[in-house]
Amino acid sequence: MNISRNDNRAYRAFTLDNGLKVLLVQDKDSTKAAASMAVNAGHFDDPLDRQGLAHFLEHMLFLGTDQYPDSGSFNNFVSQAGGNTNAWTGTEHTCYFFDINNQEFEQALTQFSRFFIAPLLNSAETEKERNAIEAEFKLKIKDDGRRIYQAHKETVNPAHPFAKFSVGNLQTLADRERCISDELRDFFNSQYQAQWMTLVICANETLNTLQSWAQTYFGAIKGNKNLKKPEISEPLYRKQDIGKILHIEPHKHMQKLIISFAMPNIDDFYRHKTVSFIAHLLGYEGTGSLYSILKEQGWINALSAGGGINGSNFKDFNISLALTDEGIEYFEDIIEMVFEYICLINVNTEKLPRLYQDKKNLLQIAFDNQEKSRLIDWVSNLSINMQHYDEANYV
Structure with a gap:
């Protein structure tokens, strides 16, 4: 792996049996630990009649899992342990990341991993979170950068997934013949598969310890290494x-x-x-x-x-x-x-x-001669790099 002369971290890259690509990083000098999971699924994957679904799912994963059912329990745990957590949904990727004090890192990993194994996607939470997305949508309506982006979307090939409405709102995410939570479950099952995910784990623990944690907590993510992501056939511009x-x-x-x-x-x-x-x-x-x-x-x-x-x-x-x-x-x-x-x-x-x-x-x-950047930003960028580049050039 190509690394900077200023980089004293140790690295190990490997792939779990389920197809999940993992990059482990030992940083003996860091007072915090961090992890990031990138998923090759974004608003391009939204069904045409459910635009904004990928973004909605990103919100819902934070609202309880099978082993940690309380809404917002992960956010609260990370915050109380001196850390931060966030996520974003893009065109073809969604990224989840957090940092935390080293002592609480393993416990945080156990909770974080359940996002990708057994989220509740509770129908009782969907109404509140729909309103949060509606507020996010309305907040951006008068943002000039967002308006330029939307004008761009409306002038490309309408058959290309870039033309889809990415954020979602109350109208696109409303309950219809089926409850939206059921459609979220279908989207999760079809798109959140291990072979389309890349995980970065960074802490002051040994690489062997980090590998054991990765196998223990993330090995249960379902995956099919023979299943390939469909290629986009339509050109962006006609x-x-x-x-x-x-x-x-x-x-x-x-x-x-x-x-x-x-x-x-x-x-x-x-x-x-x-x-x-x-x-x-x-x-x-x-x-x-x-x-x-x-x-x-x-x-x-x-x-x-x-x-x-x-x-x-x-x-x-x-x-x-x-x-x-x-x-x-x-x-x-x-x-x-x-x-x-x-x-x-x-x-x-x-x-x-x-x-x-x-x-x-x-x-x-x-x-x-590069200097270390903020750990949480660095691991999230690394997990996205793993989606695009060869192992030797992740860092």
Whole structure:
């Protein structure tokens, strides 16, 4: 496993008999322990008539299990033991994570593991949690970032799962012919399978002890190693969905121009950092850069490149510019200059190998000298990395 020279942790990766991938980390110096479980199931997996179901399930797993039936018992235990816990639901993944004092870590693992083995999904809790999701939905209605995201969803291929409504609300999660708790149970049984999960456990215990805990507490998660996740067959964009200009009126004062380039999935090229290098070239702020030219014109206040939505069969590359009042009037000229700058890079390829090597060297120095980040954030990122990268490059 490739690790930083500054990293004094010990690692062990293995797979349980049920197909669950596990990464153990011994950190002798840490005053806290942490764990994270990533599941290859998100709002893309929502049934069309139950949009928001994956997000709803994420909420419900915290509301009692077979061995710990009290609603919120895990949150209370972690909080009283000096820790924190949280979760999020994305397009194709859901992630659960916590940190806690070392002394209480094993007890926390016993409770945490039951989320993925036997959650209650109690119908008595669904009404309260539906209202919590409704409140979350309404809170984001006037958020400009969320509104841009939703406008994006409504202008892609409607047959692609990205077009689904991810959060859910009282309408999409209402009881119908069947109680919603029954549908949650069906979703859990079909999507929360061990072969689609990745677990990180980090503590000051020995790796042998951590492995014993992983086998004892997470070995009962049901799984079928021969069952594969269905691939997304629909493209994110059809021909009629690209080459468009969208004008979005913000609630707050915001003057932003986003130029988005559609690409296929690029996970196979992660070792080369090709997109990061392109982002570096476009985001450069030195003399003669795209940023310096537009800034000198008085048209922009900031420029960033990279990011964008991504998934198992798509990737967007974004160039985002914060416009001045004058820049708003010249947005078409700015777009033209962006494409001219891209052409300039394309015709000066003889300089690119040296620039690429310089960037590679800087990234290697940063990797070798990286400082430890907050443990709970680090383990949650690791569990997601395990969904995408080879074992040697998890960290």
